[in-house]
Structures are given as structure tokens and as C-alpha cells.
Amino acid sequence: MLVKLTPKKAFRIPVEAENIKPDNFAGKGKSGIESITVCHGNKEVILGSLFDVEVKGVGNEKETKILIDGDASRIKRIGERMTSGEITINGNVDMHCGALMSGGKIIVNGDADAWAGREMRGGEIMVEGNAGHYLGAGYWGVEKGLRCGIIRVKGNAGDYVGEHMAGGEIVVQGSAGLLPGLNMSGGKIMIEGDAILPCGEMKKGIMIIKGKILEMLPSFRFDGTEVIDSIELKKFTGDLAIGGSGTLYANFVSEE
Amino acid sequence: MIITDVLCPFCGDLCDDIIVEVENNKIIEVKEACETGVSKMMGHExxxxxxxxxxxxxxxxxxxxxxxxxxxxxxxxxxxxxxxxxxxxxxxxxxxxxxxxxxxxxxxxxxxxxHAPSVLALQNVGLPSCTLGQIKNRADLIIYWGSNQAEAHPRHMSKYTSFSKGLFTKEGRKGKHVLVFDVRKTTTAEVADDFIQLDPGEDYRVLSALRMILAGGEDIVPSCVGGVPKEKLIEIVDRMKSSRFGVLFFGMGLTQSRGKPYNVANAISLVRELNAHTKFAVIPMRGHxxxxxxxxxxxxxxxxxxxxxxxxxxxxxxxxxxxxxxxxxxxxxxxxxxxxxxxxxxxxxxxxxxxxxxxxxxxxxxxxxxxxxxxxxxxxxxxxxxxxxxxxxxxxxxxxxxxxxxxxxxxxxxxxxxxxxxxxxxxxx
Missing domain, CATH: 3.40.50.740 (Rossmann fold)
Known part of the structure; x- marks a missing residue:
């Protein structure tokens, strides 16, 4: 079952669309999907008033693929809490894309704004462009960010990648911003480019930085070198300021 | 008519000892308040x-x-x-x-x-705090981090901290040690016992170094962190541990520099850990x-x-x-x-x-x-x-x-x- 949503216009006031997910679309026809509600500002509206809806075939949530054909840079929460199926966004996407999802796949053929994959419990997010701040992080005060599943970003990621992450995997093919892996307690983050002050207050988990650590925290112990993916990387343990036992690998640490 | 014990509606210190003289429903004189407070109470366009x-x-x-x-x-x-x-x-x-x-x-x-970062930080790590009255009566180590209250909260030091005398702080300024962390030598730093100049944006790293030293891992800390020599950081931690009652006040120099809420969380965590050694509290220097x-x-x-x-x-x-x-x-x-x-x-x-x-x-x-x-x-x-x-x-x-x-x-x-x-x-x- 394939559902194509084409935005009728570019939105300035964001649309909150946690209802756009295969779990809600499965088994429904065109009119059924058009009558699903989303929020636009402080008004509840139906999907059909904001999007042109095309439906091909029928199927359960696992077999449901949603295509958002256009700019979704003001559409928040797409795929929030989804459990299976697939969503493709042909453009940029707004905050909380794939937040709390536990299965299925989201492909963003553009940039993803902040909090993509927030507190994700399973499934996969693939961002072809850049990701914003708090990729795979936790909501304020929440103890666990990303728990399970994988997030891949082809471009760069913003600050606080994997903040409070407890499991799963994040791969950033470009560089990350400030304090990636902050408070992480499990899982693995791979940054192929550079990063600033990685792994602050890290308890457990693995961070691999194939590029440079541009600035390093003063609370990590150098523990020799190890070969990972056929590159010899420096190994550090920390964050010792909190008695952490996380592992940080890096190719190069910039001298002050 | 003279009205006493008036509250000054200007800064977060909310001074409650202002004396105001009123004539024909007009304020004609304001005493005890700072210059800014007087200016606000005397009226504007x-x-x-x-x-x-x-x-x-x-x-x-x-x-x-x-x-x-x-x-x-x-x-x-x-x-x-x-x-x-x-x-x-x-x-x-x-x-x-x-x-x-x-x-x-x-x-x-x-x-x-x-202070949004302060609110976010305390959601994660809590806030071991106390009242200004307790500080006036008990604190012997006063730390200001990224806060120039000599200009932003002009009566703070005389009413509650550096220059005040209280129940267990009868010696006033003599019995207190005042430390200022900032990126530039502010008016507040000029009247402190020690001024620690940080490189801009280095708050998080310096706080991590202090926590590392406090946790007994000074061997790991590099010789200089964020513009501060390691020996100085060790001296500061010793001073914190040996104080009777320490307090850390922080301002927007901490909350709005690189790492925002995490700077504050790091500072609060340091204070929390110091409580294993002595009494220590933390208070955000709120503005309005x-x-x-x-x-x-x-x-x-x-x-x-x-x-x-x-x-x-x-x-x-x-x-x-x-x-x-x-x-x-x-x-x-x-x-x-x-x-x-x-x-x-x-x-x-x-x-x-x-x-x-x-x-x-x-x-x-x-x-x-x-x-x-x-x-x-x-x-x-x-x-x-x-x-x-x-x-x-x-x-x-x-x-x-x-x-x-x-x-x-x-x-x-x-x-x-x-x-x-x-x-x-x-x-x-």
C-alpha cells in the first residue's frame, strides 16, 4: 500500500502531524486518510485540507509506505511512535521526526530539524542531508534518549548528538557539533568527521570519531591505541569526573 | 509622608529595606536603594x-x-x-x-x-540551594561565576555576601573569601580575593576539570584548562573543600555561553559533589x-x-x-x-x-x-x-x-x- 501526500502549500505556522504514520494509514482508503486530523497552530484540521492524498493498493501497517512529496520543513512529529512500515520525505523535515518510534523506517531526502529520533526505541532513520541539534537525544529531564534502533546521517549533525543515549546506534558521516554523546549511558555513536568536546558526563557506551576531536575534555584517560575499521585510533576512557567507564576512540586530538 | 520597608521593584534581589518619602501622591525621595532602584522609583516617562x-x-x-x-x-x-x-x-x-x-x-x-538553561539544568540534576539569609549568616566562601553583580545587582554584596555581617559571619569581609570566575576583569572581580580569568566558552571544560580534581583524578587533568593553570584549579578545589559554608552564584556568563544548560548542570553537579566534604549551595543570579x-x-x-x-x-x-x-x-x-x-x-x-x-x-x-x-x-x-x-x-x-x-x-x-x-x-x- 502506497500513500502519497503532497502539501498544498508551504506552511509557515507548523503542522503537528504525529498522525502521519503507517500505523494510522494502514487499511484506509483515500477519504479515510483525508479525514485523519493534524494540528495547524491551535486549530485541529483534517489531512485532506492541507495535503493532496493519493492511495495505491491496500495493506497492513507493515506493508504501508507513505511518501511525502514536497517540503516538510514545517511539519513536525512525522512518524512519531510509528511501529512499522516506511515513510519517505522528499524534502526537509521539521522537528521530532521519528520521535519515540519503535519500528519501521524513515528516509529523509533532505535535512532533518532538531530532535529527529528522540527517545527512539527501534527501527531506522536515514537522513540524506544534515541533522539538527539533539539527534537521537532525550526530552528534557528524560533519563534515556535513543534506546534501540539506528540513525544514519549523510551530512553533518548539530549539537548534543545522542544526548542521554542509552542504546542503539548513530552514524554521522559528516561532522558533529558541540558535546556529542553527552550523558550517554550505552549504545554506539560513530562520527566520521570532527567533533567538539565529545562524551561529557558519559557513563558507558562507545564513541568513535574518525576525524578530529577539535577540543577534548580534561576528564578522559588515554589508554593506548586500537585498530577499528583498519584505522589505528587512540582510545580514551571516561568521563572519569563522574566515574564513567565509556570508551572514546579518535583518530586525532587537536593540541591546545 | 515617610514609608519604610518598601520593596524595590527592580532586580532579583528584591531589597526590602527601602525608605520612600511621598508628598501629594508623588515620590520625592528614595533612600537605601541603589542608583538604578532610585531611578526606577523616582519615575520615568x-x-x-x-x-x-x-x-x-x-x-x-x-x-x-x-x-x-x-x-x-x-x-x-x-x-x-x-x-x-x-x-x-x-x-x-x-x-x-x-x-x-x-x-x-x-x-x-x-x-x-x-536563565532558561538554569531551569533546564535543574530538571536534570536538581538544585542544592538555600536562601540569601542563610548565606548572609553562614557563608565564608562566596563564588561568582559569569556574574557581574556589582553592576547588575548593586546591593547584593553588601546585603548578603562579601560585605555583610551575620550570626556566624561577625567578622564581615575579613572572614570571607570571594572568588570570581569570568572572561574579563569586571567591577565584581576587582573587589574579590581572587579572580580566575577563563577563556571565552570554556566554562564546561573548567567545571569538568574541577569535578575531576574533586573526584581525586588530578593526574588526568592537563596542565592548563580553559586558560586556567592546573595548580590554580587544585588550589580552588582545596579551598572549596575546606570552607565551612560555600555558595556558588552564577549569571548569564555561565548560562549563555557555549554549552548553556550543560554548563549549569556541570556547575550544579560540582556543588552537589562538594556536599560530600562541606556545606555548599548554588543560586542563579536572576535579573528582573x-x-x-x-x-x-x-x-x-x-x-x-x-x-x-x-x-x-x-x-x-x-x-x-x-x-x-x-x-x-x-x-x-x-x-x-x-x-x-x-x-x-x-x-x-x-x-x-x-x-x-x-x-x-x-x-x-x-x-x-x-x-x-x-x-x-x-x-x-x-x-x-x-x-x-x-x-x-x-x-x-x-x-x-x-x-x-x-x-x-x-x-x-x-x-x-x-x-x-x-x-x-x-x-x-
Whole structure:
């Protein structure tokens, strides 16, 4: 079952669309999907008033693929809490894309704004462009960010990648911003480019930085070198300021 | 007439020992307050009457017409923003939150651009704190981090910290050690015992180094962190551990530099860990006299301290998404009500440009840059001088603001009540 949503216009006031997910679309026809509600500002509206809806075939949530054909840079929460199926966004996407999802796949053929994959419990997010701040992080005060599943970003990621992450995997093919892996307690983050002050207050988990650590925290112990993916990387343990036992690998640490 | 024990409605210290002389309903002299407090209480240019912008120009009108127009703007908005609340009473805050809920608006206060990172940090790590009175009576180690209170809170040091004398601090300044961490030698640093100059943006790293040393891992710490030699950091940790009662005050130098909430969380965690060795407390240096009060009222009314979005009916809070600067920067909101604050003077240019584009309502006693952009201007009485009410000091102690003279205008609370009534009427509730 394939559902194509084409935005009728570019939105300035964001649309909150946690209802756009295969779990809600499965088994429904065109009119059924058009009558699903989303929020636009402080008004509840139906999907059909904001999007042109095309439906091909029928199927359960696992077999449901949603295509958002256009700019979704003001559409928040797409795929929030989804459990299976697939969503493709042909453009940029707004905050909380794939937040709390536990299965299925989201492909963003553009940039993803902040909090993509927030507190994700399973499934996969693939961002072809850049990701914003708090990729795979936790909501304020929440103890666990990303728990399970994988997030891949082809471009760069913003600050606080994997903040409070407890499991799963994040791969950033470009560089990350400030304090990636902050408070992480499990899982693995791979940054192929550079990063600033990685792994602050890290308890457990693995961070691999194939590029440079541009600035390093003063609370990590150098523990020799190890070969990972056929590159010899420096190994550090920390964050010792909190008695952490996380592992940080890096190719190069910039001298002050 | 001489009135004693007046509260000063200016900064977060909320001094409660001001003496005011009043003659013919006019304040003619203010004693004990700092220069800024005196200036505020003696009075400034006021907005005379309500105004509405027509053909690009403000024209005077009645309260009724201005309130009706404000209510119409708000009712017809998909994403209204209600912002300000730095200098008004908790009673007005309460009405504002009710209005925001009714409208499905975002309500946010000046915390958003000052101590928001402090609120976020304490959600993660708590806040081992105390009152200013306890500090006056007990503290022998005073630390100011990224805070120049000699200029921002002029009486802070004489009333509560460096120069004050209390029950167990009878020696005053002699018995206290004052440490200042900052990126430049401020007026506060000049009267400190020790000034530690940090490289800009290095707060997080220096705090991590202090925690590392405190945890017994000084061997790991490099010879210099963030511009501070390791020996100095070790000396500071020793001094912290050997104090009887230490306190860390932090300002926007910590909250608004690189790493924002995580700087604060790191500082709070350091203080928490110091409590294994001695008594230590931490207090954010809050700016406006009742910015803390809004956080209190908003937290008990909605569960969140600021930046609350009522668009979906129930409150949703996510600074970075629902905070004023962010919604204005993205051009999201389609109207704004500004009360007891002047964002056109302080917000980033792009935000101010968006404020200019949308219908803007201002509620304030005095004209300012926001007045120049406003479509509806509603003058009010000055809280703490012409209106009484509740305000929270920076340490979370609620105090009663007093009415010194009779007002010439309606209060914030009254205006908000009337807007709320009109909104209900327009929506047929």
C-alpha cells in the first residue's frame, strides 16, 4: 500500500502531524486518510485540507509506505511512535521526526530539524542531508534518549548528538557539533568527521570519531591505541569526573 | 509622608529595606536603594493613554477600544505568542496563563533569554540551594561565576555576601573569601580575593576539570584548562573543600555561553559533589524582580516554568521549539502580546523584524522600542509602586510588593482580566 501526500502549500505556522504514520494509514482508503486530523497552530484540521492524498493498493501497517512529496520543513512529529512500515520525505523535515518510534523506517531526502529520533526505541532513520541539534537525544529531564534502533546521517549533525543515549546506534558521516554523546549511558555513536568536546558526563557506551576531536575534555584517560575499521585510533576512557567507564576512540586530538 | 520597608521593584534581589518619602501622591525621595532602584522609583516617562496604530501612526483611544482590538487580534490568531512578565506580579502572571490556555497560545517569559538553561539544568540534576539569609549568616566562601553583580545587582554584596555581617559571619569581609570566575576583569572581580580569568566558552571544560580534581583524578587533568593553570584549579578545589559554608552564584556568563544548560548542570553537579566534604549551595543570579515568580506560577499552573505551548489544549514545553526567540526567528507566530518587557530592545534582529510584521499588542507603563512596533498600546500602573502583589526573590522567597502611591492607570492584572473577558465573549464561551 502506497500513500502519497503532497502539501498544498508551504506552511509557515507548523503542522503537528504525529498522525502521519503507517500505523494510522494502514487499511484506509483515500477519504479515510483525508479525514485523519493534524494540528495547524491551535486549530485541529483534517489531512485532506492541507495535503493532496493519493492511495495505491491496500495493506497492513507493515506493508504501508507513505511518501511525502514536497517540503516538510514545517511539519513536525512525522512518524512519531510509528511501529512499522516506511515513510519517505522528499524534502526537509521539521522537528521530532521519528520521535519515540519503535519500528519501521524513515528516509529523509533532505535535512532533518532538531530532535529527529528522540527517545527512539527501534527501527531506522536515514537522513540524506544534515541533522539538527539533539539527534537521537532525550526530552528534557528524560533519563534515556535513543534506546534501540539506528540513525544514519549523510551530512553533518548539530549539537548534543545522542544526548542521554542509552542504546542503539548513530552514524554521522559528516561532522558533529558541540558535546556529542553527552550523558550517554550505552549504545554506539560513530562520527566520521570532527567533533567538539565529545562524551561529557558519559557513563558507558562507545564513541568513535574518525576525524578530529577539535577540543577534548580534561576528564578522559588515554589508554593506548586500537585498530577499528583498519584505522589505528587512540582510545580514551571516561568521563572519569563522574566515574564513567565509556570508551572514546579518535583518530586525532587537536593540541591546545 | 515617610514609608519604610518598601520593596524595590527592580532586580532579583528584591531589597526590602527601602525608605520612600511621598508628598501629594508623588515620590520625592528614595533612600537605601541603589542608583538604578532610585531611578526606577523616582519615575520615568509614561505612556499617557491607550493607543491604536492607524495608517502607520499611533492615535490615542479609550481602554475599551484598545482592549477590544487586542482581544480580536488574539482570537483570530492561529499561533499567538504571549511574552514578557519580567516586571509584574504573580497575580498578573496567573491571569496571563489563563489567557494563554484559553487562546491556545504560547506563553513565555524573559527566563527564555536569561536563565532558561538554569531551569533546564535543574530538571536534570536538581538544585542544592538555600536562601540569601542563610548565606548572609553562614557563608565564608562566596563564588561568582559569569556574574557581574556589582553592576547588575548593586546591593547584593553588601546585603548578603562579601560585605555583610551575620550570626556566624561577625567578622564581615575579613572572614570571607570571594572568588570570581569570568572572561574579563569586571567591577565584581576587582573587589574579590581572587579572580580566575577563563577563556571565552570554556566554562564546561573548567567545571569538568574541577569535578575531576574533586573526584581525586588530578593526574588526568592537563596542565592548563580553559586558560586556567592546573595548580590554580587544585588550589580552588582545596579551598572549596575546606570552607565551612560555600555558595556558588552564577549569571548569564555561565548560562549563555557555549554549552548553556550543560554548563549549569556541570556547575550544579560540582556543588552537589562538594556536599560530600562541606556545606555548599548554588543560586542563579536572576535579573528582573519577579522573573522567578513567573517560573513559580507557571510551574504550578502548567507543570512547566516557561515556554509553554497551549496550541494542543494541554501544555507542551520544549525550549528551542516553544521559546520566544525560536518561534519568532522561524517566523511562526501570527500575533504577539508583550507585557512587562521590551523585546524590541533585546531580541535578535530577525525576531524583532518578525514582531514588526505581525499584529503586536504591548502592555507596559513606559514607552520603549517595542512601542514603536506595536499596533495596540495599553498603558498600565507600575507594579511595586502603584500596585501591590506577590513577587519571588532570586532565591525563591516570596515577598509582598507594596503600593506606595495611587495609580493613574489600570494594573496589568486588571487589563488581562478585561482582555480575557472579551476573548470569552468573542468566542461565545
Amino acid at each position: 509614561r505612556i499617557a493613554a491607550p493607543m491604536i496604530r492607524e495608517n502607520g501612526k499611533l492615535r490615542e483611544t479609550t481602554y475599551e477600544e484598545a482592549i477590544n482590538k487586542a482581544a480580536k487580534i488574539l482570537v483570530n490568531s492561529l499561533r499567538p505568542l504571549i511574552y514578557g512578565w519580567g516586571s509584574t506580579t504573580c497575580e498578573a502572571d496567573e491571569k496571563g496563563i489563563e489567557l494563554a490556555e484559553k487562546l491556545g497560545a504560547i506563553i513565555d517569559n524573559t527566563t527564555s533569554v536569561c 524582580f519577579n522573573v522567578t515568580g513567573f517560573n513559580q506560577v507557571c510551574a504550578w499552573a502548567t507543570g512547566f516554568a516557561f515556554a509553554v505551548d497551549f496550541a494542543r489544549g494541554q501544555p507542551w514545553y520544549n525550549p528551542g521549539e516553544t521559546s520566544s526567540v525560536d518561534v519568532l526567528n522561524r517566523g511562526e507566530c501570527d500575533s504577539a502580546l508583550i507585557i512587562a518587557s521590551d523585546p524590541a530592545a533585546h531580541f535578535p534582529r530577525k525576531c524583532v523584524e518578525h514582531l514588526k510584521k505581525i499584529p503586536l499588542i504591548q502592555i507596559d507603563p513606559c514607552p520603549g522600542p517595542t512601542t514603536e512596533l506595536a499596533d495596540v498600546v495599553i498603558p498600565v500602573a507600575i507594579t511595586g509602586i502603584e500596585v501591590e502583589g506577590t513577587a519571588y526573590r532570586m532565591d525563591g522567597v516570596p515577598l509582598r510588593l507594596r503600593k506606595i502611591i495611587e495609580p493613574s492607570h489600570l494594573s496589568d492584572e486588571e487589563i488581562l482580566s478585561r482582555i480575557l473577558d472579551k476573548v470569552r465573549e468573542l468566542r461565545g464561551d
